[in-house]
Amino acid sequence: MTMQLYHFEYSGHSHRVRLFLSLLELSYESISVDILKNEQKAPEYMKLNPLGQVPTLVDGNSVVPDSTAALVYLAKKYDASGRWLPNDPAGAAAVQVWLSTAAGELYRGPATARAIKIMGRKADYAAASSCAAQLFQWMQAVLGAHTWLAAQHATIADIAMYSYVRVADEGELDITPYPAIMRWLGYVEELPGFEPMPRRKQA
Numbered sequence: 001m002t003m004q005l006y007h008f009e010y011s012g013h014s015h016r017v018r019l020f021l022s023l024l025e026l027s028y029e030s031i032s033v034d035i036l037k038n039e040q041k042a043p044e045y046m047k048l049n050p051l052g053q054v055p056t057l058v059d060g061n062s063v064v065p066d067s068t069a070a071l072v073y074l075a076k077k078y079d080a081s082g083r084w085l086p087n088d089p090a091g092a093a094a095v096q097v098w099l100s101t102a103a104g105e106l107y108r109g110p111a112t113a114r115a116i117k118i119m120g121r122k123a124d125y126a127a128a129s130s131c132a133a134q135l136f137q138w139m140q141a142v143l144g145a146h147t148w149l150a151a152q153h154a155t156i157a158d159i160a161m162y163s164y165v166r167v168a169d170e171g172e173l174d175i176t177p178y179p180a181i182m183r184w185l186g187y188v189e190e191l192p193g194f195e196p197m198p199r200r201k202q203a
């Protein structure tokens with residue numbers, strides 16, 4: 001049975017799942033939920049995603065109403081190599097650090113700055129910008145010493161972090177002072193099956 005992905009084109013949370021589906025060469029039915037029209041709060045959709053957010057992945061009887069949970073699900077179910085989500089305790093924890101960061105600092109920093117600037121969200125831009133700066137400094141240090149965030153190869157840590165860092169400029173954040181981050185974005189973009197994050201404005 002074909003999987004279904006409920007998603008919004010310009011949502012980085014949605015893009016990270018589309019990107020991973022594409023890297024794994026998995027086909028799915030694409031169902032658009034326009035959050036600018038509040039479609040994520042429709043009662044029928046909220047039966048799948050009780051918080052009324054995108055994305056939601058549906059695979060037969062499995063409903064996964066969260067982006068990083070969807071990455072974990074897809075890796076566990078469809079990546080026979082086990083490379084995208086290592087199974088050993090230290091390897092799995094190293095990936096989890098970045099899945100948590102994607103839901104934490106990446107959301108509060110770059111994703112919120114972008115939502116303020118291009119989606120009209122009312123939030124504290126200075127706080128988002130300062131959170132983003134701390135995150136970028138950390139990523140620059142990690143990626144200055146390693147090619148990938150959590151292992152010797154790409155993992156779902158890199159997929160979870162990619163989308164909102166790529167479009168940080170849409171939140172009027174400059175990542176050009178972080179050469180290791182810029183290099184890493186390029187490495188993700190060279191992965192076979194890569195799918196770009198759509199931009200709301202031209203770069």
Ligand SMILES: N[C@@H](CCC(=O)N[C@@H](CS)C(=O)NCC(=O)O)C(=O)O
Nearest residue numbers: 011012013035053054055066067068
């Ligand atoms: N924990 C969720 C957060 C998803 C999230 O914040 N989605 C945003 C779009 S990027 C959303 O649906 N916002 C609309 C709303 O909360 O009403 C995940 O990672 O999937």
